[in-house]
Amino acid sequence: MVFDTPKTKQELKEVLKEIYDHYVNPKDQFEEVELEDLTLEKLEPTIVSEEELESLATDYLALSHQQEIEEKRLKLSSSISALNSEKQTLTKEVEKLKEELIKRYELLKESVTEKAIKQGIINSTLVVNKLADIEKEKANKLADIEFEYAVKISSIDEKITALTLELTEVEESFTLKHFDEIKKKKLELKESYEEKELEVLKYNNQVEERLVKYRNSLNKIRQDLYFEYLKIKAQGLSEEQLVAAGYYSAVIKACNAYYYTLSPQEAYSDFLEDEDMPIYLGRFYANMITLYTTRLA
Numbered sequence: 001m002v003f004d005t006p007k008t009k010q011e012l013k014e015v016l017k018e019i020y021d022h023y024v025n026p027k028d029q030f031e032e033v034e035l036e037d038l039t040l041e042k043l044e045p046t047i048v049s050e051e052e053l054e055s056l057a058t059d060y061l062a063l064s065h066q067q068e069i070e071e072k073r074l075k076l077s078s079s080i081s082a083l084n085s086e087k088q089t090l091t092k093e094v095e096k097l098k099e100e101l102i103k104r105y106e107l108l109k110e111s112v113t114e115k116a117i118k119q120g121i122i123n124s125t126l127v128v129n130k131l132a133d134i135e136k137e138k139a140n141k142l143a144d145i146e147f148e149y150a151v152k153i154s155s156i157d158e159k160i161t162a163l164t165l166e167l168t169e170v171e172e173s174f175t176l177k178h179f180d181e182i183k184k185k186k187l188e189l190k191e192s193y194e195e196k197e198l199e200v201l202k203y204n205n206q207v208e209e210r211l212v213k214y215r216n217s218l219n220k221i222r223q224d225l226y227f228e229y230l231k232i233k234a235q236g237l238s239e240e241q242l243v244a245a246g247y248y249s250a251v252i253k254a255c256n257a258y259y260y261t262l263s264p265q266e267a268y269s270d271f272l273e274d275e276d277m278p279i280y281l282g283r284f285y286a287n288m289i290t291l292y293t294t295r296l297a
Helices: 009-023 050-119 125-168 175-234 239-245 247-259 264-273 277-296
Strands: none
Touching (some): 009 247, 239 247, 247 264
């Protein structure tokens, strides 16, 4: 029978098994034991785009930002309300002050008139001039009060105008501050998601490591079971019979076909490390070591 020429280690193992089954155990085939694979779920990493991060940061800060704006708006409104109340109070005080001033000068005029009547000079130039002076003084005092009142009211109105303008632009006044805070929160969220991604990656690597170890363990078990089977089956045939049948010639040919594709050092190392070779080659194993050692020279 002609066997394939192996070009890889896997093909070599397959050809050697085929040779063995053909010469040593042509009828009774080895049945592998069903071994259950290990099942472990891996985690899916959460991928978040820059736009999603910005939206998350904006939503996270939306309430505090709105509260900050409302607090500023309330503070400005309260200040405006207080200034309007101050205007009303000032107006009442001025009206009261004017009334008291008018009353005081009316009493003064009445006093002058009464004295003039008693003295019989009510229509004299002196009395008329005296009453005119009193009226003029009263007018000047009232003008002073009005001027001072107007100055204070103007100052208050200027403050109200400035605060009203600030009130209409209260949201715009926080734009830069809130932008910086959202940018900072976005960076924090990004770092947090990156940490979670690293944790997921670490976990998945651990899972994959366990799966690989378990699969290797199953393969080792299957291999050990198979070679135990080979040992048992091999005991039924003598080496002379295997030599006569051409078993060892086929095995040696297959080995050389593969190992001569490797460098002498690679072939020698791989051959020595392969625990299956002594089983397949039997007493010819030492000869093969000598052959591959010679290649090294």
